[in-house]
Amino acid sequence: MELAAVSDGHSAQLHAKLIKTAPHFDSFLANYVLRAYSKSPRPHRALRLFLHHHSQPLAPIPDRFTFAPLLSAAARLGCADTGRQLHALLLKSSLFPSSSTQSLNSLIHFYSSCRLLLPALQVFDEMSERDVVSWTSAISAAADADSPRHALRLFDSMVADGIQPNEATAVAALRSCADLGALSTGRRIHRIARVHGFSSKPNVATSLLDMYAKCGRIDLAEEIFRGLPEKDVFAWTAMIFGLAYHERSREALDLFQDMVEMGVQPDDRTITALLCACRSKAWVAEGYRVYNNMHKFGITPRIQHYGCMVDLLARGGHLSEAEGFIRRMPVEPDAVLWRTLIWASMIHGDSERAERLMEKRKLLEMDPVDSGSYVLMGNVFGSLGKWEKKAKVRETMVKRRTGKLPGCSRIEVNGVVHEFEAGDSGHPEAERIYEKWDEIVERLRVEGYSPHVSEVLLDMEDEEKASQLHHHSEKLALAFGLINTSPEEEILIVKNLRSCQDCHSAMKLISRIYGRKIMVRDRIKFHHFSNGCCSCGDFW
Structure with missing residues (x-):
């Protein structure tokens, strides 16, 4: 007792x-x-x-x-x-x-x-x-610490040592595949899970669904989802997120209605997925409808929901409404929310609002270790031609030893994930990659393309700015992909940051010039480039 x-x-x-x-x-x-x-x-x-x-x-x-x-x-x-x-x-x-x-x-x-x-x-x-729990714990630790490549290396070593993976191992490894865009490895794990009889377990099936969606195969994600005999909130939410990532916002919202009709109670992540779907299409009215109806499911708004609403309003050009939304929030807004509005103000040409919010909110003091605030402030001052203020931001950044998060893009070729940073010259095929990019630049020039040098907000000559833009990480990854894949293959690039306007414009043209389908997954959504167009309709 x-x-x-x-x-x-x-x-x-x-x-x-x-x-x-x-x-x-x-x-x-x-x-x-x-x-x-x-x-x-x-x-x-x-x-x-x-x-x-x-x-x-x-x-x-x-x-x-x-x-x-x-x-x-x-x-x-x-x-x-x-x-x-x-x-x-x-x-x-x-x-x-x-x-x-x-x-x-x-x-x-x-x-x-x-x-x-x-x-x-x-x-x-x-x-x-070491037993299977030892291996799984180590793989999970590497996956949780943003080291997906290390996690998959451990998984390969585990299989090579003859240790049979279990459900938890598969879930951790599939999460790493999703992060990297490692479709080939994900499919191999799917085969292993099928052989050992746990591919249809709810946690594994949801991880497979998420992996396929994030690796660009939303069709395979849908296939798994449809085949689930019972769907819990995690499976529904993963599928809604997948559709939202791929610009299929109407289907995401319709799927949510099916979920409610089936009697499955949504959670706070489900609401985030719906708001992401609305954000992708700039559906302000739909976004408000989702946000205002959260309480019907017993869900209280959290910071991620506020963030989605601010991003939806701000990126759609409703800057005053977004600012009012932030001021009416019942919780203290963080630096990320203010950065979202400031960035959107810049994009929509309202630099005065951006400067006012920056200085009034003391952005650098809100989060002194996050490089995003420094970079944004420097860009705003650069857009206004206030080079002295921009220099002071840089000095503060150096003084506080705050490093800028580098742009990083990954591409999987023949089962191997290759990683590139902006200006990268360390890849074994670097010489061929840059030769290929020079060829691409020439073909772009013939088509009338010119770099968006205004995006490089530094006090330097336009030629230097163009050079910086040409060597962004996703462009190097694309050049590598064009060299090492067959003409009928679709190219998937996974980037850790939001794509810039210049890269987006270049990708559209390249898809037409080379007759290739290109997918770029940035930190917000998928961009499907084909025949000179993008699925996002130039809204991102």
Whole structure:
């Protein structure tokens, strides 16, 4: 009876009793209680109980089953320092280096939960024996830490070692494929999941759906979605997001209606997906309808919903309305929201509003470590010809050691993901890539194309600005793709930033000149280029 109460974690009196009698626990009972508390709504009690009885002279000695629940509790609480102390205690104990695989797996999971990739991988590398949980924990840690290429390398090593992946392994690896746009690897994981009989499990199927949508194969995503016998909120939401990414906004909204009619309750991510669909087409009225009806599903607006609405209004040119929306928000707007409006003000030629908001809101003080604010401010001052103010922003950026996030584009060719940064010269085929781009530039020039040099808001000659634009990461990735793919293949490029106007214009022309279908997935949406046109209708 008492142990059942511990499992529920609701009895403060029992907890006090356990603290008082802790020295009389045997190891089995102590570990049972620690496991129960670690899974309860109050995982901190596991740590408190351990710390209390660990200090008692007659307390049971920790064994190979003690540390797993403690590390699980620390992971749930996000207590990085506590987890490190437990790691140190494990190292000093007689259990190390022969600690149980379970304890070491818990260590990897703990560090992963705290987004500490290097310690997680260090524990993994030092393990003498690894099971599927060890591999999966390491793969998940690499995926969670924005290291998808490392995650997939670990997955390949796991398969090569003869370890059979499980559902959790597939989900982590598929997430990495989605991030990279690694369609070939994703399909290989799909085959493995099918062979081992878990491809139709809800979490795996949803991950497959998401992977195919983000790798440009929305048709295969739809095929998986239609084939699901039962669809939970995660599957519906993933499909709505996929349609929104691919500019199929009306279908996304219609699918939501089907979801509601089927009796599936949407969550806050579903609402975000719908608002993204409205944003893609600048559907202000539809966006407001979604936003105003959230309460009917018991959903309270969160910062991401406010952000979508501000972006929808601002990018559609409703700058005053967007500013009013921000001021009426019941929560304090963050720097990202103000940057969204300031950026849109620049795009729509309202530089005065951009400058006013920048200086009144003290943008650099709101988020002094985010390079986005510095870059935006510098660009606004550059557009106004206020080079002195722009120089001061640069000086502040250097003084605070805030680095600019580089543009990065990825392309998969023959199952290998290649990565390019702006001005990249480190690729093994760099010479051929730049020769190909020179050829492309000449053909663009014949078609009457000229670079949008106004986008390079620096005090330099137009020729230098044009050179910078020519070497943007997605252009280098495209040149590589044209060299290494057959004429009938569709080219997919995944970029970490929003595409600039010059790259967008160039991609449209290149698709017509070379007769190629090109997809570019930036951080907002997919752009499908074909025969000189883009699916976004030049709205992005």
